[in-house]
Amino acid sequence: MAKDRKIDMVILGLLAHENLSGYDIKKRIDQSISFFWKGSFGSIYPSLSAMTREGLVEKVEDSERNGGREKINYAITSQGKEALRSWLEDSRAVNDMKYETLLKLFFGGVAEPQISINNINAFENEVRESLHILKFYQDNLSKVLNNPDHMYYYLTASFGVETYEAYLRWCTKARKMLEKENKK
Amino acid sequence: MAKDRKIDMVILGLLAHENLSGYDIKKRIDQSISFFWKGSFGSIYPSLSAMTREGLVEKVEDSERNGGREKINYAITSQGKEALRSWLEDSRAVNDMKYETLLKLFFGGVAEPQISINNINAFENEVRESLHILKFYQDNLSKVLNNPDHMYYYLTASFGVETYEAYLRWCTKARKMLEKENKK
DNA sequence: GTAATATGTATCAAAACGATATATCAAATT
DNA sequence: AATTTGATATATCGTTTTGATACATATTAC
Numbered sequence: 001m002a003k004d005r006k007i008d009m010v011i012l013g014l015l016a017h018e019n020l021s022g023y024d025i026k027k028r029i030d031q032s033i034s035f036f037w038k039g040s041f042g043s044i045y046p047s048l049s050a051m052t053r054e055g056l057v058e059k060v061e062d063s064e065r066n067g068g069r070e071k072i073n074y075a076i077t078s079q080g081k082e083a084l085r086s087w088l089e090d091s092r093a094v095n096d097m098k099y100e101t102l103l104k105l106f107f108g109g110v111a112e113p114q115i116s117i118n119n120i121n122a123f124e125n126e127v128r129e130s131l132h133i134l135k136f137y138q139d140n141l142s143k144v145l146n147n148p149d150h151m152y153y154y155l156t157a158s159f160g161v162e163t164y165e166a167y168l169r170w171c172t173k174a175r176k177m178l179e180k181e182n183k184k
Numbered sequence: 185m186a187k188d189r190k191i192d193m194v195i196l197g198l199l200a201h202e203n204l205s206g207y208d209i210k211k212r213i214d215q216s217i218s219f220f221w222k223g224s225f226g227s228i229y230p231s232l233s234a235m236t237r238e239g240l241v242e243k244v245e246d247s248e249r250n251g252g253r254e255k256i257n258y259a260i261t262s263q264g265k266e267a268l269r270s271w272l273e274d275s276r277a278v279n280d281m282k283y284e285t286l287l288k289l290f291f292g293g294v295a296e297p298q299i300s301i302n303n304i305n306a307f308e309n310e311v312r313e314s315l316h317i318l319k320f321y322q323d324n325l326s327k328v329l330n331n332p333d334h335m336y337y338y339l340t341a342s343f344g345v346e347t348y349e350a351y352l353r354w355c356t357k358a359r360k361m362l363e364k365e366n367k368k
Numbered sequence: 369g370t371a372a373t374a375t376g377t378a379t380c381a382a383a384a385c386g387a388t389a390t391a392t393c394a395a396a397t398t
Numbered sequence: 399a400a401t402t403t404g405a406t407a408t409a410t411c412g413t414t415t416t417g418a419t420a421c422a423t424a425t426t427a428c
Contacts, residue, residue: 004417005383006284013291023407033290036283043384045409069392069407081294088295091306093284099220099343100190100277106217106340107197109333110265111272116336122275149293151365152300155358156290159283159351166350167343174339181335188386189414207376227415229378253376253423375424383416389409397402 007043008051012084015076017149019060022048023071032153035130035160048074056080105174113182117175124171131164191227192235196268199260201333203244206232207255216337219314219344232258240264289358297366301359308355315348 014020014028022044029039051057052074060075076084101123108116138161141154198204198212206228213223235241236258244259260268285307292300322345325338 006282006287007384009291010287013287013294016291016294021407022409033287036281036286038280038282038385040385040387041407041409042386042411046383049409071407084291085295088288088291088299088303091302093288093303093307094282095285095307095310096222096282097220098190098222098278098280101279102220102340102343103190103194103197103217104272104277105343106336107193107200107268107272108336108339110197110200111269115272118275119272119277123277123279126279148365151361152290152292155292155361156286158357159286159289159354162350162354163347166346170343170346173342177335177339181332187413191415205376206378222416224416224418225376225378226380226417230414255376369428371426371428373424373426376422377420379420380418381416382418383414385414386412388411391407391409393404393406395403395405398400 005047005050007039007047008056009084009087010037010039011044011047011051011074012056012076012080015057015074016081016084019073019075021071021073033156035134036156051080054079056083113178117178117182120171120175120178124168127164127167127171131161131168134160134164189231189234191223191231192240193268193271194221194223195228195231195235195258196240196260196264199241199258200265200268203257203259205246205255205257217340219318220340235264238263240267292362297362301362301366304355304359304362308352311348311351311355315345315352318344318348 010029010033011025014025020028022041025044025048026039026041029037048057052059055077057074057080058077060073062071062073101119104119105116108119134157138154138157141150141157144150145154194213194217195209198209204212206225209228209232210223210225213221232241236243239261241258241264242261244257246255246257285303288303289300292303318341322338322341325334325341328334329338
């Protein structure tokens with residue numbers, strides 16, 4: 001992977017809006033972008049250390065600490081903002097998928113069709129659930145499109161809705177084909 | 185990541201059909217499944233060594249060597265077939281996305297809308313190209329559906345076509361919204 | 369002839385994952 | 399009042415994967 005650290009951009013992007021701790025960053029990732037990007041503590045904390053050393057972020061006082069245990073808050077620096085911008089302005093982007101469901105389906109021929117049907121059903125259930133949540137986000141965001149930031153969030157949510165609905169259409173077609181095969 | 189090595193299943197799945205070398209495996213991955221799963225030499229060769237040690241695959245003679253340099257061919261063992269099957273029969277699957285395009289869009293608010301339009305255009309061009317190839321595959325596979333294996337390949341190709349077309353529809357909508365914002 | 373390209377195996381540093389360790393604090397339970 | 403539970407919070411470890419590079423042989427092009 002050598003010399004890239006995409007997690008840096010995730011963190012810088014989030015810090016561009018508000019100061020956050022490593023724990024907060026993880027929460028934001030899980031809540032808002034996890035359907036198209038994930039991040040673990042094992043990459044977040046080392047990235048914060050590295051970026052502090054490199055001057056892209058800096059530690060700030062834990063203001064408004066009303067209870068809860070002490071936390072280390074980070075702020076983006078002007079250098080960090082520059083790094084974020086130049087990444088944004090570079091239209092090259094790597095979109096990397098790992099669909100274990102498709103991997104199993106691709107090799108489905110070594111087992112009975114029913115096995116593949118089960119795998120598709122499990123996938124479909126997960127997708128249905130996530131789609132529900134995504135639609136809820138999309139709906140809420142559609143009401144605050146006057147705020148430019150929210151428009152960007154709305155567009156990513158819409159991407160999710162559009163693709164997840166495509167997944168479900170495919171599930172129906174694929175299952176039909178496999179059930180036909182199963183009856184042979 | 186600890187204790188999983190998904191690349192093992194990719195290799196076992198491919199070896200279930202024919203004996204292959206590490207180099208061949210890489211080619212098969214790039215040609216057939218790269219739109220939903222990737223694999224590098226840096227994971228393939230260590231996996232082959234580990235699985236040989238564990239008895240899931242074994243080295244076989246390089247039959248039909250008509251020129252070309254010497255290669256190390258591998259075959260799946262009965263133990264390997266068992267491992268492949270029990271993975272297939274487990275309907276739990278992790279589908280993990282890394283859409284750098286969406287990441288950039290999510291943080292689009294820190295730059296001008298034109299930047300995001302450029303990013304979407306770059307994405308759209310890539311998708312259009314891949315869709316072309318996927319449709320070609322799908323078309324060819326639709327003619328040989330009598331072979332059960334080909335049906336599974338057809339279904340994965342169809343998944344790609346369905347989702348890539350959804351991507352393109354979304355691109356058009358997103359661009360429109362951003363162009364409106366750009367004129368403000 | 370020789371330069372460029374394709375074939376082939378292998379390893380390395382860096383990045384990311386998922387699990388785990390450790391600790392603090394608030395709320396609920398006993 | 400003491401204890402357990404669970405949320406908050408930081409950090410690190412072993413494992414997997416990536417992408418780059420090294421190295422060597424065979425084929426094709428000029």
